[in-house]
Amino acid sequence: MATTSCDVAIVGAGLGGCFLALLLGRRGRHVVVIEQGASVPSAGADFLKPPGLRVLARHGLADLVGRHGLRRDTIRYYHDGDPIQECRFPDGGFVIRPYRELVELIYTSCGMEGVEFWFDASIADIAMGDGEADGQVEELTLSDGRRLKAGVVIGADGTKSAIRQALGIEQRTMPYERLLMRVATVPLSASIARLNRLYFSSDGWLTYLYPINRDQARVFVGLPPEDDREVFQDGIPTLIDELKKFVTDSSDAFNSLQGATWQRIKVSSLRVEAYHKGNAALLGSAAFACHPMTGMGMSYTMHDAEILADVICAADGDPGLLDRLLQARYEPRKDVHRQLIDYGDALASSFRDRAAYLAAFRPDLHVYGETAAERT
Ligand SMILES: Cc1cc2nc3c(=O)[nH]c(=O)nc-3n(C[C@H](O)[C@H](O)[C@H](O)COP(=O)(O)OP(=O)(O)OC[C@H]3O[C@@H](n4cnc5c(N)ncnc54)[C@H](O)[C@@H]3O)c2cc1C
Incomplete structure (x- = not known):
């Protein structure tokens, strides 16, 4: 069977994969997205908080996503039946929109940018290079025999990422066993x-x-x-x-x-030791997962996709430059994610105890996430 070549292969058509595909497609890159399911995923997050809405606004997508979503600006918290606090979201609040609808909107926008989607496509083999190409993903083989060669490979394939496993990147999964x-x-x-x-x-x-x-x-x-x-x-x-x-x-x-x-x-936190190796990088739940109580996973993932799109375009097919830029600009995202994962762990482990929960709760991180520091 013939081999297809492209600039970027993205494994996984969730929010991370689709959003990155859209950004790269708009910048003229030939992108192929490989998704094991018959369509974009149906289950997942519902809340898009202010940092994520700002990412969408930067790319002219805020109205499209907000139009049929519900706007809310307050969450009220209770402990043993008593109201204990309210978290307010100024400046238009957050949007509730079921995950599938959100991902479908981004996926549909990809169609206008020439992004190719291969659905029902699972990966049978990932060939790594040797010699000068040591540590680079050379070729992806699908279970139906199709082969794909790409300058850059993105594992946006969720918490059990096959790309992460093929790269030999270590991970630590911690299930929230008491919840x-x-x-x-x-x-x-x-x-x-x-x-x-x-x-x-x-x-x-x-x-x-x-x-x-x-x-x-x-x-x-x-x-x-x-x-x-x-x-x-x-x-x-x-x-x-x-x-x-x-x-x-x-x-x-x-x-x-x-x-x-x-x-x-099943809810677990996930930390990984590296976000890239050679010409391959991890995005979204393949790279990190935090407790959903933070409501920030999508917002961070979309910002990560922006960084990846910039890095891939700046490297412009030069593998050495790509590696250096990923190291300098993408690997530091681990520290930002670590703070969010720690925060989710603190919320999940303290909520039985009213005082401990209130002490762990950080309105800045909850509302503005990683951009909280810029707002103060
Ligand atoms: C219960 C829950 C609630 C959440 N609520 C929120 C919230 O309210 N707000 C928020 O911001 N975040 C929330 N999150 C986090 C948010 O869901 C994630 O940050 C976001 O979905 C990450 O997107 P993704 O594209 O990485 O992953 P996914 O949506 O998981 O996409 C991965 C895709 O890869 C595909 N795939 C997997 N393996 C392969 C393979 N080998 N080959 C091809 N395709 C493959 C899968 O089929 C899937 O389509 C929540 C998470 C959970 C678990």
């Missing part, structure tokens, strides 16, 4: 339409309720593993009895939980 997460999509109730509310309990439970459009809401429940076995085996009445103990201002949502399907989500 199993469940999520359901339910009809919208009046209290959820009014305000986003996040409830914690000293028994180690949390419940987050927010709208995802004008008719539906998302409900996250986090709980200790031993409670998960009991509650979700015994069914919804037991769940509602437990929620009644600490969910005080959202009782109109309890009825809508009756027919809900509760999907279990």
Whole structure:
């Protein structure tokens, strides 16, 4: 089977892969995105916070994403039923838009820039070079026999990244073992339409309720593993009895939980030892994962994609320059991500204890993320 050549091969068509493809396509690079699924991924984040919205604005995409999204500007936090604080998002707040819709918008914009997408395409082999090309990815072979040669290879292929494994980059995954997460999509109730509310309990439970459009809401429940076995085996009445103990201002949502399907989500933090090797780099969840309570993963990933696009274009096909620029401009992102991962860990490990949670909570990082320092 023939070999295709391109400037940049991106493995993974999630937000990171699609956004980078769009930025590179706009700058005239020939980009091929390889995605194992039949389409862009359907499950993931819902909140796009101010730093991510600013990245989109820099590329003329803020209106497109904001148009059908919901704007919110406040999250109210509770502990054992009492309101303990509100986090406010000034300057237009944040946007709620289900992940699939957001990624599809970026994917559709890629079509105008000539980006090629190969769906249902899984990688069978990654050939590394030797001699002068030592440490460079030479060729990707797909399971249907197609071959792809690229000047730059990006692993935007999620937490289990095949590219990261092929590069031999070490990673450390830490599951949040004391906090199993469940999520359901339910009809919208009046209290959820009014305000986003996040409830914690000293028994180690949390419940987050927010709208995802004008008719539906998302409900996250986090709980200790031993409670998960009991509650979700015994069914919804037991769940509602437990929620009644600490969910005080959202009782109109309890009825809508009756027919809900509760999907279990595995949540872990992920740290990796390097973000690039030779002509290959990691992006998004392949490079880092933090607790979703930070709500910042997408914002950081989009900024990372901006940096990668600049570096790839500046290197302009010179492998030595690419390596040096990745080292100088992309590797330092590890420190920025480490701060976010540590912050997510601090929130997840402290929320049972009201005072400890309030001490760990950082409104600057929560609202502005890595750009907080620029705002003060
Ligand atoms: C429960 C949860 C809630 C979150 N909520 C928020 C939030 O509200 N706000 C926020 O900013 N962030 C949030 N995040 C983080 C956010 O989801 C990530 O930062 C973002 O999705 C990263 O995008 P990505 O493109 O790296 O990954 P993904 O969306 O995971 O995309 C990876 C893609 O690679 C594909 N793939 C994997 N392996 C291969 C392979 N071998 N070959 C080809 N394709 C492959 C997958 O099919 C997938 O399409 C949340 C995360 C979780 C887990």
